Amino acid sequence: MLGPPGAGKGTHGDRLAERCGIPKYATGDILREAVRNDTPLGREAKQYMDKGELVPDDVVLGLVRDVLSSPSAKDGFILDGFPRTVAQAEGLHAWLADRGMSLDVVIYFDAPEEELIRRVAGRRVCVGCGMIYNVHLDPSAAGELCERCGGRLETREDDKAETVRNRLRVYRDSTEPLLQWYATSSTSFRELKAVGSVDEVYNGLLTLVDCL
Ligand code: ADP
Ligand code: ZN
DSSP states (O other), X not given: OBOOTTSSHHHHHHHHHHHHTOOEEEHHHHHXXXXXXXXXXXXXXXXXXXXXXXXXXXXXXXXXXXXXXSGGGTTOOEEESOXXXXXXXXXXXXXXXXXXXXXXXXXXXXXXXXXXHHHHHHEEEETTTOOEXXXXXXXXXXXXXXXXXXXXXXXXXXGSHHHHHHHHXXXXXXXXXXXXXXXXXXXXXXXXXXXXXXXXXXXXXXXXXXXX
């Protein structure tokens, strides 16, 4: 799944992964976990993430190769937030090809910039269980607290307005060129208009891709 921050890749990827019974790997989640655990990877990644910059390609590629080598990936997987640069896509494709694999489909989540900023600014994450809410679109039934575990809801460090603008800039510079790269590669490339309610977007997604 490709697309700018706030396009809804995480939400819809989780739903699709559950429907299909395959794992979803989000490099952002894996990196944030490493930061929380204060691992060497986490310490290196944090300095980029807090500014909204990309973590270096070799670091992210190493991490993705590790998760894709795990037994849980053997029946298929969804990637969220990776690849994000042409170099990452080339690295991924070479690695998959060496193992006789390729991506079945690339979905591009598209949404207008004002909507992206609004969504990211409204995003809240439960410190207890990691559940994601949105104060505009999908608020917690428990108000300021998590409706699932009662945990406190926080704004992600890199969801602060200035960092979001930088992430969008990085997206345009580094990730947007990938759209062209995939549009001309042999992988099936599909575009999803990621506007409307979560259910509307999810239904749109299912018309483009379903469990394979
Ligand atoms: P979003 O999609 O909302 O921007 P993510 O959770 O996917 O957020 O990513 C958060 C941060 O993690 C990025 O801003 C970047 O610093 C880092 N990151 C995640 N995936 C990658 C990647 N594939 N390559 C480089 N950096 C990444
Ligand atoms: Zn919670």
